[in-house]
Amino acid sequence: MLSSLVLLLILTAHSYGETPAMKLILTKKALQYGSQLGTQWMQQKVQSVSIPQVQGSVSLGLLGNVDYVLSEMTVTRCILPEPSVQFDEGTGGLQTAVTGLSIWVSGRWNTHYGLIHDGGSFDLSLSNIGMSSAVKLGNDHMGHLTISIAFCSARISDITINVQGGGSLLFKPFVDRNKGQIKSQIEGKICPEIRRLVEDLTQHLTAMDVSVSVSHNLIMELPLTSAPSVQSSNLHLDFKGEFYNAQHHTEPTFQAEPFTLTPHGDYMLHLGLSEFSVNSASYAYFSAGLLQVQINDSMIPPSSPFHLNTSFFGSFIPQLPKMFPNMLMELHVVAREVPMFRFISDEVDLGLLASVKAFAIHPNKTLVPLFKLNINSSFTCKVFFSQGKMRGSAMMNTFTLALASSEVGIFQTTILENVMKIGMKTMFLPKLNAKLSEGTVLPSFHQLHLDNPVVKVEVGFVAISSDVTV
Numbered sequence: 058m059l060s061s062l063v064l065l066l067i068l069t070a071h072s073y074g075e076t077p078a079m080k081l082i083l084t085k086k087a088l089q090y091g092s093q094l095g096t097q098w099m100q101q102k103v104q105s106v107s108i109p110q111v112q113g114s115v116s117l118g119l120l121g122n123v124d125y126v127l128s129e130m131t132v133t134r135c136i137l138p139e140p141s142v143q144f145d146e147g148t149g150g151l152q153t154a155v156t157g158l159s160i161w162v163s164g165r166w167n168t169h170y171g172l173i174h175d176g177g178s179f180d181l182s183l184s185n186i187g188m189s190s191a192v193k194l195g196n197d198h199m200g201h202l203t204i205s206i207a208f209c210s211a212r213i214s215d216i217t218i219n220v221q222g223g224g225s226l227l228f229k230p231f232v233d234r235n236k237g238q239i240k241s242q243i244e245g246k247i248c249p250e251i252r253r254l255v256e257d258l259t260q261h262l263t264a265m266d267v268s269v270s271v272s273h274n275l276i277m278e279l280p281l282t283s284a285p286s287v288q289s290s291n292l293h294l295d296f297k298g299e300f301y302n303a304q305h306h307t308e309p310t311f312q313a314e315p316f317t318l319t320p321h322g323d324y325m326l327h328l329g330l331s332e333f334s335v336n337s338a339s340y341a342y343f344s345a346g347l348l349q350v351q352i353n354d355s356m357i358p359p360s361s362p363f364h365l366n367t368s369f370f371g372s373f374i375p376q377l378p379k380m381f382p383n384m385l386m387e388l389h390v391v392a393r394e395v396p397m398f399r400f401i402s403d404e405v406d407l408g409l410l411a412s413v414k415a416f417a418i419h420p421n422k423t424l425v426p427l428f429k430l431n432i433n434s435s436f437t438c439k440v441f442f443s444q445g446k447m448r449g450s451a452m453m454n455t456f457t458l459a460l461a462s463s464e465v466g467i468f469q470t471t472i473l474e475n476v477m478k479i480g481m482k483t484m485f486l487p488k489l490n491a492k493l494s495e496g497t498v499l500p501s502f503h504q505l506h507l508d509n510p511v512v513k514v515e516v517g518f519v520a521i522s523s524d525v526t527v
C-alpha cells in the first residue's frame with residue numbers, strides 16, 4: 058500500500074519534472090523590495106492581528122496555585138524595524154532576522170485562585186524583541202510553491218505590565234513577581250504563531266491555480282517543474298511555461314529544449330521564455346484553426362494599383378476573365394503547418410507555410426473555387442516590450458509560391474509571385490504587424506508590474522530583466 062503510494066507520488070512528480078520553458082530569477086534587490094513591502098504590510102496588519110490568549114499558573118507554595126488568563130489582547134502601537142532577509146543556500150530558502158521590535162498591547166486579565174475570581178484590564182509592552190527564522194522553499198507534486206519553517210527563535214528583552222481594575226492592588230505585585238514567567242509564556246507563543254501563518258500561506262499557495270488565462274483563446278500553464286533553487290545571491294524558479302488553447306488541451310509535436318538564463322545587471326528579476334513557450338502558443342492558435350484570414354477587395358485601398366477581381370488577375374491567368382468576366386475575388390489564407398519561431402540574437406525568425414485558396418464571387422454571392430497556391434515564406438521579427446505586453450514588428454525575408462491545384466487550368470506563377478510579394482508587403486505584413494503590435498501579455502504574478510523592462514532575444518529564448526512595482 059505504502060510502496061504503491063510512493064510509486065504514484067514519484068510518477069506524478071515525474072510528469073512535472075519536465076523541461077522548463079520559463080525561468081525566473083529573483084535577486085537580492087527583489088528580496089530587499091519584498092522585505093520593505095512586507096514590513097509596510099505588517100505595520101498595517103499588526104494592529105488588527107488577533108493575539109491568542111496567554112494562560113498560566115503560578116505556584117504560591119503551600120497556598121496552591123493562582124491561574125491567570127490574559128485575553129482580548131489588541132496591539133495599540135508597534136515599532137517594526139525592517140528585517141534583514143537573505144537567501145539561505147543551506148536551508149534552501151530564506152533567512153529573516155529582526156531586532157528591536159517593540160509592541161504595545163492592551164487586554165484583559167483574569168485570575169482564578171480557588172473560588173476567588175478577579176479581573177481587570179492591563180497595558181503591556183514588549184520591547185526589543187529579536188526574532189530570526191529560516192523558511193525552506195519547495196514544490197508539491199502539482200507544481201505549487203511550498204514554504205515551511207526550518208528554524209525559528211524569538212526572544213523578548215523586556216516586558217512591562219500595568220494592571221488596572223479588580224483587585225489590581227493585589228494583582229500588581231503578583232504580576233511584578235511573575236513578569237519573567239509571563240514573558241516566557243509570550244515568547245513561547247511567537248514561533249508557533251509564525252509557523253501557523255506560514256502553514257496558512259502554504260495552504261493558500263497550494264489552492265492556487267497553476268494556469269493563467271492569457272486571452273480568450275490562450276491559457277498558460279505555470280507549475281514549478283522542480284523545487285526552487287536557492288543560491289547565495291538569488292533564487293531560481295523553473296516553470297513549465299507552456300501555452301494551451303483554452304478549449305482543446307493538446308500537446309504539440311515538438312518539445313521544450315533546455316536553456317540557461319544568466320542574470321545581468323542590477324535588476325530585481327530576470328525572466329526567460331524559451332522558443333518552445335512561444336511555439337506552444339503558435340501551436341495552440343494553429344490547432345484551434347485560428348490561423349486563417351480571408352481577404353476580399355473591400356480590404357484593399359481603392360487607390361491600390363491591384364485589386365481582387367478577375368480582370369486584374371487576367372494579367373497572369375488570361376483564361377480567367379473569359380471564364381468569369383467582371384467578378385470580384387476572395388482569398389482564403391490558411392497556415393499549412395504550425396508557424397515555428399526561432400530565437401536568434403536580437404531577432405526572431407518565423408517560418409510560415411500557408412495555402413491561399415482563390416475564389417470568384419459570383420453575382421449571386423456564391424464563392425466559385427478558382428485555384429490554390431502554396432506559399433512558403435519566412436519573416437524576421439524584432440521583439441520589443443511596451444505597455445506591459447510583448448510585441449513585435451515583422452519583415453519578410455523569403456516568399457515563394459507554387460500552384461497546388463487549379464479549377465481554371467495551368468498558368469505561370471512567376472509574375473503572380475512578384476505581385477503577391479508586393480501584396481504581402483503592403484497588405485498582409487501591415488495586418489500581421491497590427492496583430493503583433495497588439496501583443497501578448499506576459500503572465501503577471503498577481504499585482505506585480507514590470508518597471509522599464511529590458512528585453513533581449515538570445516539564442517533559443519528571450520530574456521527580460523526588470524524591476525517590479527506593486
Ligand SMILES: *[C@@H]1O[C@H](CO)[C@@H](O)[C@H](O)[C@H]1NC(C)=O
Nearest residue numbers: 351352353354355356385387
Ligand atoms: C470583406 O471582408 C470583410 C471582413 O471579413 C467583411 O466585413 C466584408 O463584408 C467583406 N466584403 C465583401 C464585399 O465581401
Ligand SMILES: *[C@@H]1O[C@H](CO)[C@@H](O)[C@H](O)[C@H]1NC(C)=O
Nearest residue numbers: 362363364366368369383384
Ligand atoms: C478590377 O481592378 C482594376 C484594377 O486592378 C480596376 O481598374 C477595375 O475597375 C476593377 N474591376 C472591377 C469590376 O472591380
Ligand SMILES: *[C@@H]1O[C@H](CO)[C@@H](O)[C@H](O)[C@H]1NC(C)=O
Nearest residue numbers: 418419420421422423424425
Ligand atoms: C449561383 O450561380 C452559380 C453559377 O451559375 C450556381 O452554380 C449556383 O448554384 C448559384 N447559387 C445560388 C444560391 O443561386
Ligand SMILES: *[C@@H]1O[C@H](CO)[C@@H](O)[C@H](O)[C@H]1NC(C)=O
Nearest residue numbers: 410431432433434457458459
Ligand atoms: C515549401 O515547403 C515545403 C515543405 O517544407 C517543401 O516541400 C516545398 O518544396 C517548398 N516549396 C518551395 C517552392 O520552396
